[in-house]
Amino acid sequence: MTNEGQAAVYDVVIVGAGPSGAVAAKRLAEEGMSVVCLEQGSYPDYTKLRHSGLEFELTKNQYFATNPNRRKDPSDYPIDVADSEIEPLMWNGVGGSSVIYTAAWHRLKPSDFRVRTVDGIADDWPLSYAELEPFYARVEQDFAVSGVGGDPAYPPGFDIPLPPFPMTAIDRKLSAAHDRLGWHWWPGSNSIATVKHNGLHPCVRRGACAWGCFDGAKASVDRTHWPVCIKLGVKLVQNARVLRVETGSDGLATGVTYIDRESGTTHFQPGRLVIVSANGIGTPRLLLNSASTQHPHGLGNSSGMVGKRLMMHPYGTVTGLFDDFFENWQGPYGQRAYSLEFAETRKDTNFYRGAKWQLMGMGGPLATVGSWPWGSGGNVWGENFHETVRKRFGRSAYWGIMAEDLPSEENMVVLDPNVTDAEGMPAVKVKYKSSQNTLDLLDYNVLRATESMKEAGAYEVSSTPPMRETGWHILGTVRMGNDATDSVVDRFGRSHDVANVFVMDGSVMPTSGAVNPTGTVTALALRNSEAIIANRRSQPVSQTVEARKVGY
Amino acid sequence: MTTDDIHLLQSKIEWVADALIPKDRDHAMPSASEVGIFERLLPRALKERDDMAPSFFRALARLPEDSPPNPLEAIRALGSDDFYVISFLIAGAYFLDEAVTGKLRYPGQEALYETPDYDEIMETVERVQERGSVYLDVPEPL
Numbered sequence: 003m004t005n006e007g008q009a010a011v012y013d014v015v016i017v018g019a020g021p022s023g024a025v026a027a028k029r030l031a032e033e034g035m036s037v038v039c040l041e042q043g044s045y046p047d048y049t050k051l052r053h054s055g056l057e058f059e060l061t062k063n064q065y066f067a068t069n070p071n072r073r074k075d076p077s078d079y080p081i082d083v084a085d086s087e088i089e090p091l092m093w094n095g096v097g098g099s100s101v102i103y104t105a106a107w108h109r110l111k112p113s114d115f116r117v118r119t120v121d122g123i124a125d126d127w128p129l130s131y132a133e134l135e136p137f138y139a140r141v142e143q144d145f146a147v148s149g150v151g152g153d154p155a156y157p158p159g160f161d162i163p164l165p166p167f168p169m170t171a172i173d174r175k176l177s178a179a180h181d182r183l184g185w186h187w188w189p190g191s192n193s194i195a196t197v198k199h200n201g202l203h204p205c206v207r208r209g210a211c212a213w214g215c216f217d218g219a220k221a222s223v224d225r226t227h228w229p230v231c232i233k234l235g236v237k238l239v240q241n242a243r244v245l246r247v248e249t250g251s252d253g254l255a256t257g258v259t260y261i262d263r264e265s266g267t268t269h270f271q272p273g274r275l276v277i278v279s280a281n282g283i284g285t286p287r288l289l290l291n292s293a294s295t296q297h298p299h300g301l302g303n304s305s306g307m308v309g310k311r312l313m314m315h316p317y318g319t320v321t322g323l324f325d326d327f328f329e330n331w332q333g334p335y336g337q338r339a340y341s342l343e344f345a346e347t348r349k350d351t352n353f354y355r356g357a358k359w360q361l362m363g364m365g366g367p368l369a370t371v372g373s374w375p376w377g378s379g380g381n382v383w384g385e386n387f388h389e390t391v392r393k394r395f396g397r398s399a400y401w402g403i404m405a406e407d408l409p410s411e412e413n414m415v416v417l418d419p420n421v422t423d424a425e426g427m428p429a430v431k432v433k434y435k436s437s438q439n440t441l442d443l444l445d446y447n448v449l450r451a452t453e454s455m456k457e458a459g460a461y462e463v464s465s466t467p468p469m470r471e472t473g474w475h476i477l478g479t480v481r482m483g484n485d486a487t488d489s490v491v492d493r494f495g496r497s498h499d500v501a502n503v504f505v506m507d508g509s510v511m512p513t514s515g516a517v518n519p520t521g522t523v524t525a526l527a528l529r530n531s532e533a534i535i536a537n538r539r540s541q542p543v544s545q546t547v548e549a550r551k552v553g554y
Numbered sequence: 555m556t557t558d559d560i561h562l563l564q565s566k567i568e569w570v571a572d573a574l575i576p577k578d579r580d581h582a583m584p585s586a587s588e589v590g591i592f593e594r595l596l597p598r599a600l601k602e603r604d605d606m607a608p609s610f611f612r613a614l615a616r617l618p619e620d621s622p623p624n625p626l627e628a629i630r631a632l633g634s635d636d637f638y639v640i641s642f643l644i645a646g647a648y649f650l651d652e653a654v655t656g657k658l659r660y661p662g663q664e665a666l667y668e669t670p671d672y673d674e675i676m677e678t679v680e681r682v683q684e685r686g687s688v689y690l691d692v693p694e695p696l
Binding site: 052053054055056057058059060061064111112113115116119120126130131132150152153154155156157165166167168169177180181184186187188189206207208209210217327331332342343346347366367368371372383384385387388389391392395396 | 573574575576578580581583599602603605626641642643645646647649650652655658659660662663664665666667668669670671672674675676678679681682683685686687688689690691692694695
């Protein structure tokens with residue numbers, strides 16, 4: 003039974019209160035547009051964190067687990083990963099996956115926007131690095147990005163607004179090693195405040211970034227954006243599972259239907275335009291579930307590309323053991339440093355594109371006998387236990403190898419015909435297999451990273467194959483492009499088929515780059531929100547909604 | 555079986571815990587039972603991870619009361635999921651002991667208030683900058 007009541011017609015209905023949804027809500031509300039955001043979860047409960055005591059390692063994966071299939075919060079939905087080599091990770095609540103990201107912050111490189119032109123494979127983006135650059139700079143302020151500007155892996159102009167973290171012993175070892183090897187190395191850029199900024203406290207390097215920031219230093223948008231959005235008048239509806247984007251007889255969107263997960267009641271929220279920001283799995287899920295007579299294969303899916311070309315940055319690790327004892331368990335967890343030496347296509351390799359390496363925190367003693375980042379092989383128990391802990395705790399470091407993922411239509415998100423979530427909405431199946439290019443790329447980078455660790459003084463180096471629970475970056479499933487026959491949205495994130503539906507999240511990325519994508523998806527959200535503002539007078543709107551607004 | 559009934563399982567918990575974490579004289583590290591895994595640490599761990607406690611007791615129920623000839627193999631024979639639950643909670647409990655973490659020089663995840671040595675950072679990155687650019691120069695599209 004639908005309880006339509008007299009819901010107000012908003013200028014903009016946003017689905018999802020994660021980074022892109024928050025950036026869009028803030029910018030549109032600043033211009034006086036009325037905005038309502040529907041979020042399937044609620045605010046994170048930071049009182050559940052136990053990060054300051056010895057309970058940290060035991061409890062970190064309880065409430066703030068990154069894998070929704072393990073977390074099984076009522077806001078989560080089932081994801082069938084039986085046919086996927088990588089499991090997607092996400093946070094379904096206010097803040098989106100910024101609540102659990104490690105906050106490593108990057109821009110794409112200029113060549114990432116021109117992969118077809120440069121390498122003859124995949125696709126060019128319908129915009130360039132230069133077009134996105136000013137928006138990168140603005141979101142970097144809002145997200146309190148800290149680090150060191152002037153990285154020669156980028157064109158001049160990538161300035162970092164906040165100062166860097168201190169160098170630690172392992173930073174010194176690896177930077178000196180890369181000096182000798184002649185390879186790139188740079189202090190980590192992170193959306194973590196190192197000084198008080200935008201409502202954030204200075205980071206105290208607790209090293210728990212990936213499980214909810216205890217100290218209020220990491221730029222998750224529940225902290226950086228939503229308080230401002232609320233002050234600007236944005237209405238945030240929590241625990242609202244959006245089932246469908248509805249369309250009128252004119253083919254344009256009229257709003258969304260959602261279920262209040264607490265009361266179980268169904269509502270229709272009308273709006274003049276709809277922005278879907280539900281991540282690379284949630285967004286195609288919603289569009290596919292919004293099929294209608296006019297849109298029989300899903301909303302905006304005349305190209306057949308909704309859900310296809312899933313990219314997830316396959317990830318391996320290279321771990322070194324050292325003789326000396328140094329602090330390796332404190333933060334920032336996500337990246338103390340990185341290397342982009344091998345991030346683009348080289349003439350001396352048998353694969354296209356490349357990988358980013360990130361130097362990450364190792365965790366405490368319990369992590370030394372776990373599978374991350376060591377892999378699941380090896381016998382660490384019984385008579386090997388204490389020697390394993392001694393060798394690994396305080397005497398190890400690892401490079402995380404993040405491979406650029408090239409798009410393939412075989413990798414996809416589809417609706418599950420047999421399983422629904424608690425609200426009766428179809429769940430999803432993920433089909434994903436790494437390409438031979440990816441495997442060759444990872445093999446090469448693992449060999450080079452092994453050289454790096456050895457040059458830094460590691461007496462033993464080990465590596466893992468691509469790891470399974472590493473799908474932090476869910477990209478490509480609602481491809482952006484100029485051609486409506488092979489892409490879903492245009493260069494401003496507007497649906498080719500439904501002119502008042504926009505998509506703002508990582509699903510629009512035509513290629514993945516080799517770096518963490520939050521900087522890019524939020525810069526796109528800001529740019530595309532400003533396009534909505536600039537075009538607001540010519541924006542097509544469903545007459546069904548206009549009539550309702552006048553009547554209301 | 556619940557955490558309240560743990561007193562019924564002392565002998566089983568101690569052989570399981572010591573099979574996973576035995577005494578190590580070379581590193582002067584105590585076994586799990588020596589640090590009070592049964593009396594003190596495991597009840598605390600199970601209280602912290604009450605979500606894992608039912609799985610823990612179910613897995614434990616499949617093991618014999620007394621230590622078998624090859625105890626570690628007996629625990630592994632439970633399968634990877636049950637082995638993970640048991641080993642994670644036993645090791646997690648072991649590392650709740652401050653004497654153990656003290657021997658390892660692990661103070662927990664501390665709040666650190668440090669001022670970076672900006673001169674050191676700049677000297678380091680300037681060496682990288684001197685090696686030149688590390689990106690493909692791509693012309694803007696027409």
